[in-house]
Amino acid sequence: MHEACPLSQLAPGDAIRLDTSPPIAVFHTEEGELFAIDDTCTHQDASLADGWVEGCEVECPLHASKFNLRTGGVDAPPAKLPVRVHEVIVQDGTIMVRESEEEPNLPPGVKVDGYV
Amino acid sequence: MQTLVVIGASLSGLSAARAARAQGFAGRLVIVGAELHPPYDRPPLSKDFLAGRISEADLALSEVDDDLAAEWLLGVKAVRLDTESMTVALSDGRSLAADGVVLATGASARVLPEVDGCSNVFTLRTLDDARALRGQLQPGRKMVVVGAGFIGAETASTARAAGLDVTVIERSAAPLSGALGAEMGAAVAGLHAAGGVDMLCGTSIKSFRILGGSVSHVVLDDGRELPADIVLVGVGGQPNTDWLLGSGIQLGNGVLCDAAGRTNIPSIVAVGDCAAWWNHRLQAHHRVEHWTGALERPALAVAALLQGGTVPRAVHPPYFWSDQYGSRIQFAGHVHGHDRVQVEHGCLEDQSFLAVYYAGDEPVAVLGVNQVRQFTRWRKFLNREAERYADAPAGAFAAAS
Numbered sequence: 001m002h003e004a005c006p007l008s009q010l011a012p013g014d015a016i017r018l019d020t021s022p023p024i025a026v027f028h029t030e031e032g033e034l035f036a037i038d039d040t041c042t043h044q045d046a047s048l049a050d051g052w053v054e055g056c057e058v059e060c061p062l063h064a065s066k067f068n069l070r071t072g073g074v075d076a077p078p079a080k081l082p083v084r085v086h087e088v089i090v091q092d093g094t095i096m097v098r099e100s101e102e103e104p105n106l107p108p109g110v111k112v113d114g115y116v
Numbered sequence: 117m118q119t120l121v122v123i124g125a126s127l128s129g130l131s132a133a134r135a136a137r138a139q140g141f142a143g144r145l146v147i148v149g150a151e152l153h154p155p156y157d158r159p160p161l162s163k164d165f166l167a168g169r170i171s172e173a174d175l176a177l178s179e180v181d182d183d184l185a186a187e188w189l190l191g192v193k194a195v196r197l198d199t200e201s202m203t204v205a206l207s208d209g210r211s212l213a214a215d216g217v218v219l220a221t222g223a224s225a226r227v228l229p230e231v232d233g234c235s236n237v238f239t240l241r242t243l244d245d246a247r248a249l250r251g252q253l254q255p256g257r258k259m260v261v262v263g264a265g266f267i268g269a270e271t272a273s274t275a276r277a278a279g280l281d282v283t284v285i286e287r288s289a290a291p292l293s294g295a296l297g298a299e300m301g302a303a304v305a306g307l308h309a310a311g312g313v314d315m316l317c318g319t320s321i322k323s324f325r326i327l328g329g330s331v332s333h334v335v336l337d338d339g340r341e342l343p344a345d346i347v348l349v350g351v352g353g354q355p356n357t358d359w360l361l362g363s364g365i366q367l368g369n370g371v372l373c374d375a376a377g378r379t380n381i382p383s384i385v386a387v388g389d390c391a392a393w394w395n396h397r398l399q400a401h402h403r404v405e406h407w408t409g410a411l412e413r414p415a416l417a418v419a420a421l422l423q424g425g426t427v428p429r430a431v432h433p434p435y436f437w438s439d440q441y442g443s444r445i446q447f448a449g450h451v452h453g454h455d456r457v458q459v460e461h462g463c464l465e466d467q468s469f470l471a472v473y474y475a476g477d478e479p480v481a482v483l484g485v486n487q488v489r490q491f492t493r494w495r496k497f498l499n500r501e502a503e504r505y506a507d508a509p510a511g512a513f514a515a516a517s
Contacts, residue, residue, distance in 0.1 A: 044160075044164075046488070047488065052492050052496055059492075061488045061492040062446075063408070064408070064411075078157075078411070108170040108174035109174070
């Protein structure tokens with residue numbers, strides 16, 4: 001389990017990036033839902049926590065690939081591979097993330113611990 | 117429409133082909149590409165690919181499951197377009213009859229005639245260019261980069277990281293000044309100095325000393341002589357439109373189009389680096405040489421070609437990014453016509469800032485350096501603003517040209 005932050009510190013519409021390996025992005029949508037996915041776009045190295053969230057979708061800030069926050073699936077190219085989705089739990093007012101055990105789809109040239 | 121021929125197999129040509137299928141075109145689709153390679157992504161050529169971090173396979177743009185049902189003619193150039201009979205003559209002697217044509221021939225790297233052909237002089241535009249240059253990046257070698265645009269600046273950054281001694285020569289007062297304006301170009305120049313690259317702005321080349329078919333020294337207008345093991349020429353691109361001379365297609369700086377990519381000839385549209393679309397804001401034809409334009413705009417042009425009539429969606433302002441010395445530079449909008457630049461977040465000294473370009477009270481462009489999140493918000497704002505221009509007529513060609 002990774003500790004993200006107190007729920008009170010992540011307002012609706014905000015996102016944070018966890019310095020895990022690989023990094024994880026946690027989103028609190030305008031609609032009040034919490035989602036956690038891999039932070040690194042599967043196309044090229046960019047942080048999805050810096051992206052644009054609309055509804056249940058985040059758009060990569062670099063090349064506008066779109067990922068579904070619920071499924072991790074690609075809704076718009078150039079990305080081809082999905083990001084992993086992680087379980088979010090709020091425990092005593094703190095956002096916790098249980099990391100998926102699947103293999104992450106990192107972009108070419110990027111390894112779990114950063115650049116090759 | 118029975119047969120749609122796309123001339124050009126890079127990002128804009130591929131995007132046009134995908135858009136045609138996505139919009140329901142079920143006829144014969146032919147894609148002609150001058151390079152032998154299937155479509156590949158060019159931006160990494162000066163960055164991760166040149167640095168050896170990613171492979172050629174990683175550059176592939178098309179997927180095996182791309183259900184384009186297209187005929188690919190690769191390694192073949194279009195040499196003539198007959199707009200009366202709507203036929204395209206190819207370099208292998210064949211000719212293609214078409215009902216609709218998408219011109220997506222891109223641009224070529226400009227060369228310096230006096231050193232063209234020298235064995236240690238390179239340009240960087242194609243995969244073959246990048247392969248050739250990649251083999252040259254050995255630590256300790258001296259590289260002189262001519263031009264501090266995107267290719268020059270990014271290649272300098274990559275070469276420096278690979279351990280070369282790099283000097284960049286730029287005629288204007290700051291790097292990227294054409295794209296960012298002089299003031300912000302100067303702010304970004306600090307990245308080069310911090311990265312350990314000599315950036316000589318306001319400097320011209322007087323001559324080259326050539327020895328045994330390769331450049332040994334670059335001689336500057338102030339008399340300095342820079343020894344060079346490698347010379348990279350990054351002085352911009354020119355649209356690949358010579359083959360259209362005399363075809364009846366109107367040409368200027370690129371193929372002249374209306375605001376939806378239509379040329380003066382019915383059933384022929386142009387997209388990507390070869391195309392100069394009418395821009396309502398600038399009231400001029402404007403050739404956009406950026407990746408995002410090549411990705412997004414073909415869908416508009418194909419809609420105009422297949423459906424005719426008005427085009428419902430607005431063209432987003434040009435957007436580009438550049439990675440240099442570990443910093444991420446992003447820009448959206450039109451620098452043209454701004455009268456001031458205001459730093460809204462961060463500060464220039466920290467190499468982390470967001471600057472907004474204003475024409476009067478109207479924000480017309482935004483630059484972010486290591487400010488991805490703020491930049492994204494501003495870019496979205498500019499995109500929405502641009503939709504105000506969507507109601508303007510897509511433009512009778514006559515009125516636009």
